[in-house]
Structure formats: C-alpha cells, structure tokens
Amino acid sequence: RSNDFGPIGEEVRATREKVGVTEIANFAKYEVSGPGAEDFLNRLMTNRMPKTGRIVLTPMVNEFGKLIGDFTIAKSGEDRFMIWGSSAAQKYHMRWFEKHLPKDGSVRIHRFDQTLVGLSIAGPKSRDLLQKLVDVDVSTKAFRFMDFREMAVGGAPCMVNRITYTGDLGYEIWMAPAYQRLVYRAIKEAGEEFGLVDFGMRALLSMRLEKNFPTWFRELRPIYGPFEGSMDRFIKLEKNDFIGREASAKEHAEGPKLRRV
The missing domain is CATH 3.30.1360.120 (Probable tRNA modification gtpase trme; domain 1)
Known part of the structure; x- marks a missing residue:
C-alpha cells in the first residue's frame, strides 16, 4: 500500500x-446564452435541458453515437445556461461547440477557464x-x-x-x-x-x-456508446433529433455490446 x-x-x-x-x-466551465441557447444545447446533448433553477446531467455523443462528453448543465436564467465538464477535454469540446453554432448569432459561448x-x-x-x-x-x-x-x-x-x-x-x-x-x-x-x-x-x-460515478477518460471514452456506459437514464431518445440520436437508438434497440457495471 x-x-x-x-x-x-x-x-x-x-x-x-x-x-x-x-x-x-479544475472543472471546465462554460456559459451558453442567447435566444437560441436551449435549442442549441438540445441539439448537442442527449438529455432534455432543465427548467430555470434546475440542473441536469447529460452525455454528449458524436454522429456515430459514441460518447464525447459528460456535462452538468444548470439553467441559470432566461436563455442562459451554465455548463461544467472535463477540464482535460475542454479544448476539444469548445471546438465541437463552435463547429455547431448556428450561423445567425443567436447563441454565444463563453469559456471561463480560471476566471x-x-x-x-x-x-x-x-x-x-x-x-x-x-x-x-x-x-x-x-x-x-x-x-x-x-x-x-x-x-x-x-x-x-x-x-x-x-x-x-x-x-x-x-x-x-x-x-x-x-x-x-x-x-x-x-x-x-x-x-x-x-x-x-x-x-x-x-x-x-x-458510488459508481463514472469519470471522463476512464469509464467514459469515445470508444463506448452511451448505453455501454450505463448512461441510460440520461438518454432521451424521444426528444428532438440530437446529434448521434440514430446511432444511439440503434445501440439501444440491439443492446449494448459492453456494459459498465
């Protein structure tokens, strides 16, 4: 020992x-705001966005239905969300967020770093x-x-x-x-x-x-799907057409090949 x-x-x-x-x-911290913020996050995340004053936990998957993020999201006000995630992946996540920003300027993203x-x-x-x-x-x-x-x-x-x-x-x-x-x-x-x-x-x-809480880059990695990662209760397949929904639905229907226990 x-x-x-x-x-x-x-x-x-x-x-x-x-x-x-x-x-x-050391956690990554972001603020997403603007009139299109909620639709933007619903498009990126597998879970529904919370009501004002509430928090959700949500994975994020790519178009292949593989885990690329795991976040805590709070709705801090009208058209304003606070997001916490992995510090090790924050540069990758910012690139992903910016890649999918709507072109009309309806969404703003701020990364806090150590501010x-x-x-x-x-x-x-x-x-x-x-x-x-x-x-x-x-x-x-x-x-x-x-x-x-x-x-x-x-x-x-x-x-x-x-x-x-x-x-x-x-x-x-x-x-x-x-x-x-x-x-x-x-x-x-x-x-x-x-x-x-x-x-x-x-x-x-x-x-x-x-408590069997997973962490990014250990139990949760891009080689696993959300159901393989036992994130079932945070995957809302019936909500809007989020990125990776089709692949996630297929994994759910066929059953995950692996399972975090």
Whole structure:
C-alpha cells in the first residue's frame, strides 16, 4: 500500500461521517446564452435541458453515437445556461461547440477557464455548514437536490449547485477568483463545530468510485456508446433529433455490446 492510504482513508471517513471541503476549479466551465441557447444545447446533448433553477446531467455523443462528453448543465436564467465538464477535454469540446453554432448569432459561448473557481462541501453536515454562511433557506424543501441558486456565501456572490461528485449531501460553490479565499476561510471557520476536514483529489476519486460515478477518460471514452456506459437514464431518445440520436437508438434497440457495471 502507498503511504497515502491512511491519510486518504481519514479524509474519506471524515467527509462521509461529518463534512469535507475540496477545491474544484479544475472543472471546465462554460456559459451558453442567447435566444437560441436551449435549442442549441438540445441539439448537442442527449438529455432534455432543465427548467430555470434546475440542473441536469447529460452525455454528449458524436454522429456515430459514441460518447464525447459528460456535462452538468444548470439553467441559470432566461436563455442562459451554465455548463461544467472535463477540464482535460475542454479544448476539444469548445471546438465541437463552435463547429455547431448556428450561423445567425443567436447563441454565444463563453469559456471561463480560471476566471471562475469553486469549492465543494460534502457530507451529512454540509447543509448545516452552508446554512451558517448564507441568508437564504437551504433546507431540503427550499433547496432541493439538483437545484441551482445564486446567493451570497460568506458575504461573496456565488453560484451554488446542490450536487456533489462524492455522492453525499453537498454543494458546489462557484465564485470569481477574488472571492475564493474569503469563501474558503468562511467555510473553515464555520465548519469547525462540525468537524470539517479538507479532502483532496484522491479522496474524491475514491468516494466517486464507491458510488459508481463514472469519470471522463476512464469509464467514459469515445470508444463506448452511451448505453455501454450505463448512461441510460440520461438518454432521451424521444426528444428532438440530437446529434448521434440514430446511432444511439440503434445501440439501444440491439443492446449494448459492453456494459459498465
């Protein structure tokens, strides 16, 4: 065993039993906006786009029905969507997005890179922790799983997703870089009474494996179809004619040759 085994295990246990915080700026972040934004995304993605204030998870496939992306998409306002995806694939994804932009200028795409950064808090005490940092109600009914909200966290303007990659109760908190240290310090201070720990990427990857959450370039790659990747519930074949729909429908009808388990 690596000498990292013990410390990583401690981070995982503390997060699962109490609450942990980690840095998530490495995700790719985009904003798609304009009057044609929703139609554009429905054409590219296999899942339906969410209503305002809600989030969906969705694969993206090419014309051959092979996985080329996996995204979290929030509808943040009228004709405005926030998208999070793989940092390793963001240049490829931007080329794909730009290739399929409508010619009438009805859609705009902005890639944030490091002009938008984030922190994730996860674990059974994460809601109690977040509630100490905000002036709005984040109870289960007021801030549901897969909700998106803009709110001040620790006094800083943030976007908050009610979702985590650990599979626990938790939140992704996104802010401009100038506010990240302020928010982190507020989280650390408010989290003391809950036994807050910092956890790193290896702990995060361990927790996502425990929940059988796939990750890009490992379980999800362009050699697999969406049903081979066990993404069934995110593939809406009955919606509009998205790119790769015909090939995806064929895979579904014939049954996948492989299956992620």
